[in-house]
Amino acid sequence: MKNIIFLAPPNGGKGTLSEMLVEKYGYGHISTGDLLRDEIAAKTELGREVENIMKSGKLVSDEIILKLIANRITKPDCANGYILDGFPRTKVQAEKYEELLQKLGKDLGIVIYIDITKEMALNRSISRITCPKCKKIYNKFSEQMRPKVEWICDDCGVELVQREDDKKETFIKRFDEYMDKTMPLYEYYKNKGVLETIKAYPDKFDTFNEAIQVIEK
Ligand code: AMP
Numbered sequence: 001m002k003n004i005i006f007l008a009p010p011n012g013g014k015g016t017l018s019e020m021l022v023e024k025y026g027y028g029h030i031s032t033g034d035l036l037r038d039e040i041a042a043k044t045e046l047g048r049e050v051e052n053i054m055k056s057g058k059l060v061s062d063e064i065i066l067k068l069i070a071n072r073i074t075k076p077d078c079a080n081g082y083i084l085d086g087f088p089r090t091k092v093q094a095e096k097y098e099e100l101l102q103k104l105g106k107d108l109g110i111v112i113y114i115d116i117t118k119e120m121a122l123n124r125s126i127s128r129i130t131c132p133k134c135k136k137i138y139n140k141f142s143e144q145m146r147p148k149v150e151w152i153c154d155d156c157g158v159e160l161v162q163r164e165d166d167k168k169e170t171f172i173k174r175f176d177e178y179m180d181k182t183m184p185l186y187e188y189y190k191n192k193g194v195l196e197t198i199k200a201y202p203d204k205f206d207t208f209n210e211a212i213q214v215i216e217k
Pocket of ligand 1: 010011032033034036053054057058059060061062065085086087088089090093165174
């Protein structure tokens, strides 16, 4: 299986699409945001270091992220292919990641850019709730993505939470950070000939079907 990098703004649908593709193909799923939130929940030194940065909507340092990635992509669940959900987010991360791949003899795979308007991403941000245990993503206002019981995870029975950085003001900061630091990767990967674009639709299965088409091309 080709490794996949998702390139999309905050609330662009990377997490939901990753969940669906992991279920269909058995990819390893690497969400750098989830890895960092786990560190915060476990109150580790790293967690304490990144907590306020994440709350402010800023990016965590490239150095920290690259260490997490180097450790994670060598795990057994990634041996047959993995999805990078939220990495790379800067040009330095992209370049260092390629050096790492070269050392490990792994392929870059494909980069899937999710085309979504700022307005649609914002609406998703204020309505997103997640399971702190299994990380499943729900949407309070979507018929399709609402939990069966309000604020309870369908799979774990755990109480769902709203992410601190999903508030409108923080979303806007995260979006600006994305436009400034991450969007240049669009041209970077386009020039390498590995970029595919899919559209974000209101129905997650429409987006999923477009993703399948580019993966199986
Ligand atoms: P996410 O769950 O992908 O939306 O990420 C949540 C937050 O974690 C971001 O706003 C950043 O503060 C931090 N983060 C996640 N991935 C990265 C990354 N690749 N580089 C820098 N910061 C990151």
